[in-house]
Amino acid sequence: MNPLSSLGWRPELAEHLLPGTVPARVARVDRGRLAVLAADGERRVHPGAGLHADPALGGPAVGDWVALRGELAVALLPRTSAFVRTGAGRTSTAQVVAANLDVVLVVDALTADPRLRRVERYLAVAWSSGATPVVVLTKADLCDDVAAGVEAVREDALGVEVLAVSSWTGEGLDAVGGLLGPGRTAAMVGPSGVGKSSLLNALAGDAVAGTREIRGDGRGRHTTTARELHLLPGGALLVDTPGMRELALHDDAAGVAATYADVADLAQDCRFRDCGHGGEPGCAVAAAIDDGRLDPARFLGWRKLQAEQHRQLLRVDARARAEERARLRALHRSLRDQPYRTR
Template sequence: MPQVELADLGWTPGRAAALPPGCEPGRVARVDRGRLSALTAAGERRVAPAAALYDDPAGPAVGDWVALRGELAVAVLPRSSAFTRTAAGRTSTAQVVAANVDTVLVVDALVGEARVRRVERYLAVAWSSGATPVVVLTKADLCADVPAGVAQVAEDALGVEVLAVSSATGAGLDAVRALLPPGGTAAMVGPSGVGKSSLANALAGRTVAGTRDIRDDGRGRHTTTARELHVLPGGGLLIDTPGMRELGLHDDADGVDRAFADVAELATGCRYRDCAHRTEPGCAVAAAIEAGRLDPARFRSWRKLQAEAHRQQLRVDARARAQERARLRAVHRAQRAQPNRVR
């Protein structure tokens, strides 16, 4: 990689204050085998993370800015955004998928199984990241009715731009490139086989990610095995990520409410503040479902993600656990105090 301006790698003057004396900045392009590939003004370097960095399970991650002292990364600079999930398995550990991104490209395909529910989940995490989410629907050349497919997703992707593209024909790629100005960073996230690698290659104008033949159902096969940051010809930066079999929310119900802004807004109109949206009188959510203004499947998806975010918060936040125990004790005391309680 030839010499570049740091601004072309996404560096902003405000980051300089966090850089330790005697260090130079580098942006993490790949993490593997206990070492980092870092992009610097002088070119790409392989460096080792200092022992102190291993204390933080959330970093360093692809997209991070690190402080380099020789061949050692000694610190991770503060992040402006981070697409974070709960690590797969029975754990509450945060896993940063991509750091310091301006745009999260939620990628899915216009062929194959229904995609609305999983797009909702990715959008909930994307809204929590601090970046702007955009839905990119690939394989438009294999879809018989592209406008209908886009409309299906756009109906539930409130406040989010939805783009249809074909990496094979080039249709729609200019709209995606417009999201990647010089120095701007986007991260592609989505399940395996939806065409992320083909999209990365099309945007880069060269092979930066391996691809495999599509299956009989129109879906691709998992190819990307590690997260990696690529510098694109137009000056933008793209983080390609492997497909995720699990995308667990990590302690942030705000992203869920932003992804389900319509349901959250309806909930504010319920008669009772703690309405569970089941059989309570004056439930605005139930009324909207009964009137056909809210899809029951979307409501169930909202409830599921809200409950997941709440459980995760209880797992990672000792204060929240204490508050939950206090709330349950108060409920039990109130029940025992009822005069007509069966004894």
């Protein structure tokens, strides 16, 4: 058996290797160095300029495959999937959180009322990654009604498996482990303090990630400071990520549509193609809200992510900006030419 297959290697990647190079998988990205997993074990290598040859890829990320020549990583191999967000702050730069994933575990805790809008945001990015999203609700041992918490998220996370786990008692760990077969790669994403590091330790059967005590309100203190790829005993690979203070979408129209498929389907039944769902006659979305089929908060979450995705598209796409300017000019002309407009 090829030792690289246990690291998630795909034979078709071999055609992208440069002559005289060998493949390795990025386990951690540090300033000026990469920790990689190769056929002969873990190595520390220097990133070469070739890793940034394609600006669209954004440089090496945890989970990437690279071509090594000696102690130098000289090329980035094609990705099958990537969890991508817009970099923090006032920027439009894409930041790859983890690459070549099979599963994205969207982690939240059962220690408070379900934070559905936050879960929806993570799911929108997870759907766009090309991997399969799964919601994992941790700290089940601290929840008085686990079934109700899971059901609330399940009703909102359409088409997504929702699992409840306790890293303390072991409840639900087998179900999560069942998603992580040999050679499969998953990434845990979520805010600080929801128990990602504790979940990693429970799945690994050892303290591979630092944790701190649970606070009085049942929330943990997150200690992961860098993204890192871990090999689990069963042969799976799991990326632990630091908590994200903000998760800005990056051109995630498909992810938003998948996350809010029910709202998007309703919008298709509106009388007017350009319905703004703000009181227009024949609006199917408004009708669903009125008769209780659609939660108004879910509708507002959809509109918020749609608007954010559109703003991001205008930042990165010159053609979209030109079309937006043309649309606004046409709108202004139509308002100016109205016969009964007050002068």
